[in-house]
Amino acid sequence: MHDGSGRIVVQNLTKQFGPVAAVQNLSFTVEPGSVTGFLGPNGAGKTTTLRMLLGLVTPTSGIGLINGRPFHQLGNPGRVVGAVLEAQGFHPKRSARNHLRVYAAAIGVPDSRADQVLQLVGLGAAGERRAGGFSLGMKQRLALATALLGDPQVLVLDEPANGLDPEGIAWLRTFLQSFARSGRTVLISSHLLAEVEQTVDQVVIVSRGQTMYYGALDNLRDQQQARVLVQPSDAGALVAALREDGVAGIEQLPDGRIAVAGVEAKQVADTALRAGVSIYGIQEEKADLERLFFQLTNGQYAAPAQAQYGAQAQYGAQAQYGAPAQYGQQQPPVPPAGSGYYAPPAGYQQQPGYQQPGYQPQGYQQQGYQQPPSGYHQPVAGYPQQETPPQGMPPQGTPPQGYPQQPPQAPGYQQPPQDNPYGQQQGGGLGGGA
Numbered sequence: 528m529h530d531g532s533g534r535i536v537v538q539n540l541t542k543q544f545g546p547v548a549a550v551q552n553l554s555f556t557v558e559p560g561s562v563t564g565f566l567g568p569n570g571a572g573k574t575t576t577l578r579m580l581l582g583l584v585t586p587t588s589g590i591g592l593i594n595g596r597p598f599h600q601l602g603n604p605g606r607v608v609g610a611v612l613e614a615q616g617f618h619p620k621r622s623a624r625n626h627l628r629v630y631a632a633a634i635g636v637p638d639s640r641a642d643q644v645l646q647l648v649g650l651g652a653a654g655e656r657r658a659g660g661f662s663l664g665m666k667q668r669l670a671l672a673t674a675l676l677g678d679p680q681v682l683v684l685d686e687p688a689n690g691l692d693p694e695g696i697a698w699l700r701t702f703l704q705s706f707a708r709s710g711r712t713v714l715i716s717s718h719l720l721a722e723v724e725q726t727v728d729q730v731v732i733v734s735r736g737q738t739m740y741y742g743a744l745d746n747l748r749d750q751q752q753a754r755v756l757v758q759p760s761d762a763g764a765l766v767a768a769l770r771e772d773g774v775a776g777i778e779q780l781p782d783g784r785i786a787v788a789g790v791e792a793k794q795v796a797d798t799a800l801r802a803g804v805s806i807y808g809i810q811e812e813k814a815d816l817e818r819l820f821f822q823l824t825n826g827q828y829a830a831p832a833q834a835q836y837g838a839q840a841q842y843g844a845q846a847q848y849g850a851p852a853q854y855g856q857q858q859p860p861v862p863p864a865g866s867g868y869y870a871p872p873a874g875y876q877q878q879p880g881y882q883q884p885g886y887q888p889q890g891y892q893q894q895g896y897q898q899p900p901s902g903y904h905q906p907v908a909g910y911p912q913q914e915t916p917p918q919g920m921p922p923q924g925t926p927p928q929g930y931p932q933q934p935p936q937a938p939g940y941q942q943p944p945q946d947n948p949y950g951q952q953q954g955g956g957l958g959g960g961a
């Protein structure tokens with residue numbers, strides 16, 4: 528029998544699509560009671576990893592486990608995992624309520640559950656509206672409602688904030704945290720750190736299919752390297768002088784300033800004085816998470832010279848900070864946007880019918896599991912529950928073999944917590960937590 532923990536274990540997962548190494552030896556654990564952000568730029572391998580975890584793509588090697596079992600071996604998967612890989616696939620002329628009822632019937636839950644999950648995701652007033660007329664944000668909510676039908680122990684959501692307006696993102700944050708605090712497990716992917724920063728307890732940051740950081744966001748925050756921004760009278764002379772002093776992390780900014788990493792302002796000022804360079808302005812800047820995230824992932828598309836900030840950056844090269852770009856685009860690193868967090872897509876209009884409910888205990892008992900309709904990412908019905916782990920499964924409650932994985936060039940890698948930081952899983956209905 529599966530261990531019932533709700534723990535997700537990804538162990539040395541690898542997927543090769545012909546010449547494309549989509550996922551390379553990826554390992555991480557998601558503990559019940561926590562929200563884990565799975566972050567990386569476009570094409571980093573997030574969706575492929577989630578699809579392998581959900582049994583939709585066969586790994587080249589490695590394994591993904593939920594409750595200690597591969598997805599297709601979960602005894603009652605509709606109760607265990609709710610997944611949203613894309614907020615599409617709704618019959619455009621079917622109302623939200625009817626859509627949910629179709630899926631409710633498929634997994635053997637009563638029609639009344641459709642209204643419950645509509646309320647849960649804030650679509651209580653939109654149940655009669657056709658899904659085809661929904662905005663992207665409303666489709667995201669409807670997809671989440673579909674995933675919640677089976678009262679799952681684990682939620683796996685691919686880019687759930689995509690299309691949500693700021694209010695929707697704030698609501699999603701509260702919802703997912705509440706869900707997790709009830710002892711359940713949440714794994715969400717995003718290509719925007721800012722989108723999930725306030726939601727997640729730990730992050731797995733991937734780039735080109737490889738782990739770049741795995742651990743608590745707070746630890747990543749603690750490792751931020753401050754830099755000094757200086758406006759000199761002669762940038763070339765100051766850079767030369769700094770280099771003579773053995774300072775390596777030097778970068779020219781488009782506005783004419785020099786950024787110097789790993790030193791204090793006083794050292795830069797002393798060097799400038801010695802070199803006879805006037806300083807018109809100087810300030811210490813604490814690196815923010817967004818820039819750190821970019822440092823960890825910007826090698827994916829950028830040319831090597833563009834991919835560096837710090838020791839290997841070359842003064843005098845093309846300005847490395849270009850026009851504001853979004854993560855994951857084929858752009859050189861950009862400074863923290865400062866704004867744009869939670870910004871809805873251009874032209875986005877909030878649709879009527881939203882509510883912002885909390886996540887309430889449902890006390891719902893699932894009636895049994897049946898084969899869902901095609902396209903519903905739930906496993907095959909009636910799969911016999913096994914009493915002993917299949918061969919090759921790691922022992923429960925211990926880290927997978929080879930774990931922890933040492934990410935390449937990843938500062939701040941740390942082992943995940945071995946114990947559930949939120950205590951034992953609580954039984955009963957959904958939510959009811961924080």
Ligand SMILES: Nc1ncnc2c1ncn2[C@@H]1O[C@H](COP(=O)(O)OP(=O)(O)OP(=O)(O)O)[C@@H](O)[C@H]1O
Binds near residue numbers: 567
């Ligand atoms: N079925 C497939 N056949 C061939 N290559 C694939 C397939 N699926 C994904 N890939 C490739 O694998 C890599 C990882 O893709 P994946 O969709 O997993 O990334 P992602 O991080 O989810 O990106 P995004 O944020 O854009 O969705 C990409 O280079 C992609 O082109």
